[in-house]
Amino acid sequence: MPRKCEGCNKNAALKRPKTGHALCKDCFFWAFEQEIHQTITDGHLFLPGDSVAIGASGGKDSTVLAYTLKLLNERHNYGLKLFLLSVDEGITGYRDDSLETVKRNQHQYQLPLTIVSYEDLYGWSMDAIVKQVGLKNNCTFCGVFRRQALDRGAAQLGATKIVTGHNADDIAETVIMNVLRGDIARLRRCVAITTGTDGYLPRCKPFKYTYEKEIVMYAYFKKLDYFSTECIYSPNAYRGFARTYIKDLEKIRPRAIIDIIHSGESLSVRKDVRMPTQILCTRCKYISSNDICKACLMLEGLNKGRPRLGIGKIHKERRKFEEELAEQTAQSQDQAVHCQQRHVTETCDDHVTSTNNGRRRCGDCHNSLDCHSNKTT
Numbered sequence: 001m002p003r004k005c006e007g008c009n010k011n012a013a014l015k016r017p018k019t020g021h022a023l024c025k026d027c028f029f030w031a032f033e034q035e036i037h038q039t040i041t042d043g044h045l046f047l048p049g050d051s052v053a054i055g056a057s058g059g060k061d062s063t064v065l066a067y068t069l070k071l072l073n074e075r076h077n078y079g080l081k082l083f084l085l086s087v088d089e090g091i092t093g094y095r096d097d098s099l100e101t102v103k104r105n106q107h108q109y110q111l112p113l114t115i116v117s118y119e120d121l122y123g124w125s126m127d128a129i130v131k132q133v134g135l136k137n138n139c140t141f142c143g144v145f146r147r148q149a150l151d152r153g154a155a156q157l158g159a160t161k162i163v164t165g166h167n168a169d170d171i172a173e174t175v176i177m178n179v180l181r182g183d184i185a186r187l188r189r190c191v192a193i194t195t196g197t198d199g200y201l202p203r204c205k206p207f208k209y210t211y212e213k214e215i216v217m218y219a220y221f222k223k224l225d226y227f228s229t230e231c232i233y234s235p236n237a238y239r240g241f242a243r244t245y246i247k248d249l250e251k252i253r254p255r256a257i258i259d260i261i262h263s264g265e266s267l268s269v270r271k272d273v274r275m276p277t278q279i280l281c282t283r284c285k286y287i288s289s290n291d292i293c294k295a296c297l298m299l300e301g302l303n304k305g306r307p308r309l310g311i312g313k314i315h316k317e318r319r320k321f322e323e324e325l326a327e328q329t330a331q332s333q334d335q336a337v338h339c340q341q342r343h344v345t346e347t348c349d350d351h352v353t354s355t356n357n358g359r360r361r362c363g364d365c366h367n368s369l370d371c372h373s374n375k376t377t
């Protein structure tokens with residue numbers, strides 16, 4: 001005798017991976033969507049009138065995210081303006097194909113699409129980067145560049161929020177990786193449902209508690225159009241180990257994924273542990289915990305044929321580069337004249353106002369520039 005749906009008593013079509021409940025398709029869709037709605041409202045992810053850029057790769061997570069967000073926005077009157085934002089990393093045979101899926105989604109869901117590319121933003125495609133750095137650290141470059149590309153694309157579009165399709169499995173893997181690395185700053189960030197509130201743009205994860213298996217099931221039963229090929233440059237062995245470890249745990253304890261996320265949330269940091277402070281990159285003005293952001297450092301390395309520059313925390317190449325840069329900055333500051341308010345004035349007389357007695361004054365605040373102490377060294 002077929003099992004009955006625990007929601008409506010019709011014939012069940014599946015067993016929910018998250019709860020083990022037997023459900024018919026319609027009850028599964030409703031439960032899946034309601035849980036995401038609950039996550040959105042409990043986490044206060046949006047405000048009415050928000051312009052939300054959906055990070056869309058054409059893969060199952062972002063496709064289901066675009067579909068459900070549009071549906072929930074209409075069903076619950078969130079009042080959001082939604083659009084799709086894709087990043088073209090320049091990976092021939094992978095991203096060009098997946099972007100075709102996003103272009104179809106644009107019409108299927110009636111959501112406007114914008115594509116930003118590494119080539120336009122950085123002058124480098126991933127194909128070219130892999131040619132230079134090989135297949136060992138390529139994902140480090142790709143991850144740093146993608147993060148910034150999404151932020152820049154969303155800012156260009158006037159978005160007030162970015163949403164990504166990171167699911168519960170992804171977050172649990174990241175928790176394990178950060179615990180193993182002892183990276184407390186990242187551990188804290190990876191379990192937060194919204195990050196970036198003190199930086200460029202808030203970034204939210206409506207699928208924080210949604211299981212990957214259920215996303216696949218939902219996409220399958222809804223017959224959504226998504227792209228499922230792996231990236232051709234995907235070595236990411238470390239994440240692969242974390243994934244296998246969690247899958248093994250799940251066999252013994254199906255709640256393992258949610259338990260790991262909750263453990264990450266409950267770990268508290270001692271007050272005297274120094275956390276990185278966010279400043280602006282002196283080169284590109286993107287948020288950074290160093291004077292030069294990671295993307296600028298990596299670009300400098302690629303452009304100078306020294307790709308190891310941006311990899312690792314205190315690699316000797318990086319230290320050398322920072323010394324060179326400090327020297328260059330000191331030289332250029334030596335030539336500039338500053339007033340007491342630290343306005344930099346041009347050294348040419350056109351940009352300096354003079355008083356009757358001929359003393360040189362700052363064109364911004366009119367303080368004297370003649371005193372030796374105003375000269376920045």
Ligand code: SF4
Pocket residue numbers: 089126138139140142143231232233234235236
């Ligand atoms: Fe980029 Fe690596 Fe992901 Fe490929 S697998 S898209 S190279 S981060």
Ligand code: ZN
Pocket residue numbers: 281282283284285286292293294295296297
């Ligand atoms: Zn920068």
